[in-house]
Amino acid sequence: MVPVAGEPDLSAPYVPLVSVAGEPDLSAPYVPLVSVAEVAAVFRAEHGRAVAVLARVFGELDIAEDAVQEAFAAAVEKWPLAGLPPSPAGWILTTARNRAIDRLRREASREDKHAQAALLHAQGDPVEEGVVRDDRLRLIFTCCHPALALNVRVALTLRLLGGLTTTEIARAFLVPEPTMAQRLVRAKAKIKAAGIPYRVPYEADLPERVRGVLAVVYLIFNEGYAASSGDELIRSDLCTEAIRLGRLLVELMPDEPEALGLLALMLLQESRRPSRVGPDGFLIPLPQQNRRLWDRELIAEGQDLVRRCLRRGAPGPYQIQAAINAIHSDASSAESTDWTQIVQLYDQMMLVAPSPVVALNRAVAVAEVDGPAAGLALVDDLDLGGYYLFHAIRADFLKRLDRLPEAATAYDSAHALTANTTERNFLQHARNTL
Structure with missing residues (x-):
């Protein structure tokens, strides 16, 4: 991870002294109870949920994000000495909430009206340690408001939910890091100025949002499926989060065929993950993949969703792409793939979403x-x-x-x-x- 201003440096070495029987032992080798890699894993798993929860609690994106970054910076300092807490996610949420409240109290004492409002908003709203199923969905709908340009929606969602650094997002969009930083700052300011709420929209508002939300979820999946930069081809954390969000969207909109299609598409593509990179780290193209390694449970679930889409009779781009991937998953070998049917589906795709x-x-x-x-x-x-x-x-x-x-x-x-x-x-x- 490449740290930038306001982001915890999870790659920096940490070399505190070891205390033995209450006294510092300056000769003993330091063996941290928690490694930097373990803290980084918690960061990848919990950053998005923590920001989403605190955005709801305080009603301010900047406050939520800054507090979570401070909490992870504290974890980098404390966990190697104290060990992993019983609930790392709960520790991060509680620490971040306390840091945010401390900051708001300081600012509210200077008659900062925004700080006073945020502090009032947070009173009596405890942070939940269990899974809050819709907090991240609330945040993604906030990030995907029609008032924001699509590329900004994607960047902001990757930043807040995916935990990507500003540097990583800038690389993905092929723009300089300062340019991307400015876009993110302006987007958060626009959300604040426009009073865009942190909630899943009412049913009447869903149609104008759903296209952007589905696009963002799939782009998060794509960044995980084939990372735009870095040493690893696959970022499994982003794939997992996108699929989780896809499942939530299907629960929220069970009659939306494109939500079903997107989930099917991601499941069918995810099923091939075990075969896409060899033991030596070398990329394996689809025709050369060992299909026995494909996840048959994900394939069965994805194909069932494709059949449900077909019964709806309202084809859209995600459904068509899912159908194409279902054909690949049906073939026992590259040679037995029904390419004629795939061409026909792409012909349909060129009519629906050229x-x-x-x-x-x-x-x-x-x-x-x-x-x-x-x-x-x-x-x-x-x-x-x-x-x-x-x-x-x-x-x-x-x-x-x-x-x-x-x-x-x-x-x-x-x-x-x-x-x-x-x-x-x-x-x-x-x-x-x-």
Whole structure:
């Protein structure tokens, strides 16, 4: 984790003295009771819920986020000496709430009306240690208010719920860190100024919000499924959180077919996780994956949701993508995949939600049916020069057509456009073995 202003540094070494029989032992080696990695794991698991709970309690995003950051900074100092508390989540929530109240009391004494209001809001509202099922959902609906631009909604949700640092989000959006920091500050200020409430909207307000909320949840999943930067391909914490939110959305909107479709899509993609990276950390493309490693329970659940969607007869982009992934999960091997049906589904997708990325994925399916030359002709008509997968797919088609110098150039372009180490290693290996 890369710390920036206001974010706890969970990577810094911590070297306090060890006390033995009440006296400091300056010669004994220091063995922390809790490692930095363990604190970081709690941060990933609990940051989003803690911010969501405190946003509800205090009615202020900045206060909630700052207090949670301070609580984790305190954990970095105290847990290595004192050990892991019985309820790490409860410890973080209680510590963060106390820090927030202390701050608000100081500011309220200076006649700060906002601080006085927030302090009054928090009186008598205890922090719950158990799972509060809808607090994170409240926060995501707040972040996804129509008053905010879609890219800002995504960034703010990744920051507050995903626990990503400003640096990580800036990399994901390919913008300078100061630019992203300004966007996040402005978004939180807009939420505060507009008085956007921390609640799940009333039923009448759901239709105007649902598209943005579903998009944000899927983008959180995508960042976990194929991280935009870093050494690891997969961030399982983000995948798990997105699926949890997807389940909550289905509970909230059981008659919304796109919510069902999104959950099905995430479950079917998540089912392949055990086979996507080899023991050596090397990326394994879908055709080469060991399908015996796929999670059959997730596949069964995802396929059941797809069938429920089909019975609704109101296809949308998430439902169609889920159906495509269901076909992949049905095939016992890459060779037995029904690519003709997948092309038909992409044809439907181009009618429902056309985009260059959908056209790129359709070209991959067409190439499996009609050959790489047909796929390349479709790809070369797309304006996706800034997207690394565009170049990676072109490289694969060119390689299959034995146009190796052009394939090498395409692999170089793809390599230059991704910041994920696992993907970069895969692309470099593919280029070196032409």
